[in-house]
Amino acid sequence: MNTPTSLKVDLINDCNERCSFCPYYGAEGRVINEGLRLIPKTVLDLPLLTRLFEDVQGVVRRIKFSGQGEASLHPQFREIIALAHSMGFDLKLITNGTTLKRNAADVQAHVRDVSVSIHGVGEVHDQIVGLRGAFDKAMTGLDLLREGEGALEEVRMVFVITATNLDQISSIMALSKEKGIPVIFYLDFLPGLHAPMPLDRFRQTIEEIRSAGFTVSPNLPVEELARFMSPGSYVLQPHDCDHVEKELEIDSNGDVYVCRSEIMGNLHQESMRSIIEGTTRRRFLTVIEQETHSECGLDKKLCDRCCYQHPLLK
Ligand code: SF4
Ligand code: SF4
Numbered sequence: 001m002n003t004p005t006s007l008k009v010d011l012i013n014d015c016n017e018r019c020s021f022c023p024y025y026g027a028e029g030r031v032i033n034e035g036l037r038l039i040p041k042t043v044l045d046l047p048l049l050t051r052l053f054e055d056v057q058g059v060v061r062r063i064k065f066s067g068q069g070e071a072s073l074h075p076q077f078r079e080i081i082a083l084a085h086s087m088g089f090d091l092k093l094i095t096n097g098t099t100l101k102r103n104a105a106d107v108q109a110h111v112r113d114v115s116v117s118i119h120g121v122g123e124v125h126d127q128i129v130g131l132r133g134a135f136d137k138a139m140t141g142l143d144l145l146r147e148g149e150g151a152l153e154e155v156r157m158v159f160v161i162t163a164t165n166l167d168q169i170s171s172i173m174a175l176s177k178e179k180g181i182p183v184i185f186y187l188d189f190l191p192g193l194h195a196p197m198p199l200d201r202f203r204q205t206i207e208e209i210r211s212a213g214f215t216v217s218p219n220l221p222v223e224e225l226a227r228f229m230s231p232g233s234y235v236l237q238p239h240d241c242d243h244v245e246k247e248l249e250i251d252s253n254g255d256v257y258v259c260r261s262e263i264m265g266n267l268h269q270e271s272m273r274s275i276i277e278g279t280t281r282r283r284f285l286t287v288i289e290q291e292t293h294s295e296c297g298l299d300k301k302l303c304d305r306c307c308y309q310h311p312l313l314k
Pocket of ligand 2: 243244258259260302306307
């Protein structure tokens, strides 16, 4: 049986930002569309997480805290990362950085790899994420993570390129150089839903990013990237997907799934080991294996611009 080595854990389905491109809290996001008040707020509690960590200890190596909310808003965030670290897991955090001022020391002590979302400079970032003061908080947090005896080495900014923040890219590259903090540029995962990208300007911007020595993800020739940002579905690697075997995702309500699978089980009802070995997971892995070996490859609609095909997000 293919056993996952990584878990992506949504500690909480809530966020203090409203990033314009966010698939959950953005203008076209699922949470907003379904009605913010209709989706109950859920958090994974410490007893459940303790059982989970004990269950997968020695099998799963890495835990990523990210997903459909801002993990650090969980009321026991610090206890959770301390527990997971003490049990030997390699921790990765993707955060909007707004809580780092109060959490930086704990993050330094327990998390190895931190990505902080920055999508513009100053008020432009604040406007994109819908929260005044967000940029200053995130920058303070980034500084704190890199200070003192526990200074983290794996800290970076992540910037999502959309049609509305192309003019911010040169400033972000300058900021990155000034502060010595790397930045990775990702493409908008849902370009079809957002303002159309001016493709000539986009191509020119990608060339500028690369000639300045920065990374664009996915790392493809510029014409392929232009195709990615154009209407129509796009599967990066139609005949290859090992993500489904290597990782499982846990919703803040306890549901376990991976990418476009159905729910494989719920941690409030059964153990992770039993879900890993269960028939729903096995069936899904078989479907994906068949698709990758078929002539057309992975389903174009369901795997459209899948973020797990970006090597940097794996
Ligand atoms: S910080 Fe993340 S979860 Fe929150 S709105 Fe932005 S993209 Fe969505
Ligand atoms: S959505 Fe498709 S490409 Fe992405 S992880 Fe799932 S099967 Fe793989």
